Amino acid sequence: MATSTASSDESSRCMKDETPDSENALNLDSIRECLIRLEDTIVFSLIERAKFPFNSPAYDESSLGIPGFCGSLVQFIVKETETLHAKVGRYENPEEQPFFPDYLPPPLVYPHNYPQVLHPAAASININKTIWDMYFNQLLPLFTAKGDDGNYCTTAVCDLECLQVLSRRIHYGKFVAEVKFRDAPQDYGPAIRAQDRDALMKLLTFESVEEMVKRRVEKKAMVFGQEVNLKDKDDKGKYKVDPSIVSRLYGEWVMPLTKLVQVEYLLRRLD
């Protein structure tokens, strides 16, 4: 059994850009700090998106009418923003995965020297299609009001930000898996060689830690989503995004998908 007590969601890492190619770039504490910090960003981005109602025309694939583009407004914004960001090297960073990886232009700027700490197979793991479907079909209707206020462009930009941070958080699973593997190769090796997904998933699951993460993100939604005013007592109990939905987002999607990324990575770790 893996000796690490860190769960899939408490033991990720941040690329220490100061130390390229260093083995020390994989640091358990900095991974944990980074994942915890991403929780704040996820909550902020949901709160910003919740300013607007559902705004279904932003998702209508038949009505945009941009010459040469077939898809919805949100598809247009995400695809074109990714094209722009690819030009300045966003996807050279192993922490970033595009939603529309086909036909992205190469970077036009001199690439940053990111530390190479992952197995090369990491580059082929991208579950953004699953994240996209989860976000639009399951999550979005849960935390936005019904209705249409016409702010489709801003709405789509908020969606882009939610998608990007969820993708970054979930694909951190690659780094989580790498640090766990290095910590206990003897525990993971047999399951990897047997290509045993279930065994790997079991090694990566720490239910009590997952429960703690769910409670923490729920608390963050309460703190960051409250109405702050100058009265002694803030308006408790009124939140911009329902905290239980943020807990559910983590419990049903963010943590399971992070573990899926970890399993996919580990299955190829000895290739």
Added chain:
Amino acid sequence: MATSTASSDESSRCMKDETPDSENALNLDSIRECLIRLEDTIVFSLIERAKFPFNSPAYDESSLGIPGFCGSLVQFIVKETETLHAKVGRYENPEEQPFFPDYLPPPLVYPHNYPQVLHPAAASININKTIWDMYFNQLLPLFTAKGDDGNYCTTAVCDLECLQVLSRRIHYGKFVAEVKFRDAPQDYGPAIRAQDRDALMKLLTFESVEEMVKRRVEKKAMVFGQEVNLKDKDDKGKYKVDPSIVSRLYGEWVMPLTKLVQVEYLLRRLD
């Protein structure tokens, strides 16, 4: 003297998109609500930017090296993002002003029917150059750590978000001014006809309300910038962005620039 007790920073409005062309679209309460809500967005965006150090190469105008583009990475990201957003109609919204208004493409999508509540002169008021200079030369060094972590693309995207929300907040002055003028045309008329900037500025200044806004945004920086954990006591006194800097941002720049926009608008209100 103007009878409205609403200050420049407590009386703006939100475009009620449900009621295009309606005089009622200018609603004091919804303006106030919208400005207060934008405070949250401003604090969130500063917190997100503060994740990264200053990252000066993102602002170096000589080293980007993109063929056909002369400027810094942040200029490239802002300009190209505005070009993309213009295509989907962002700048048809009278609440939005681009930083690079020259050569923006026309919208490729059917325009949303925004309520026309402002005097047509509003369209010519854009102080984004001043906001740009304030942000990069004064504000940014105050709330980011010294250093360079190589995350230039993400840094520039965070800057874009800070710039966009500050611009939106400050240019709300147009709506604030319109609602104040409608509330008391007899008070503003003489100063407008005399083109008396100082008199207008005096009519628009409510020091006690400005002090309250500064205290509220400082409190928001404390609440939204704290480390949230599951201990009974959160880590009080450690904030991701110094709350006094957010107070100063409002006192020295956001509120004075909003009043500048109001004065510019009122000077043309009777044209």
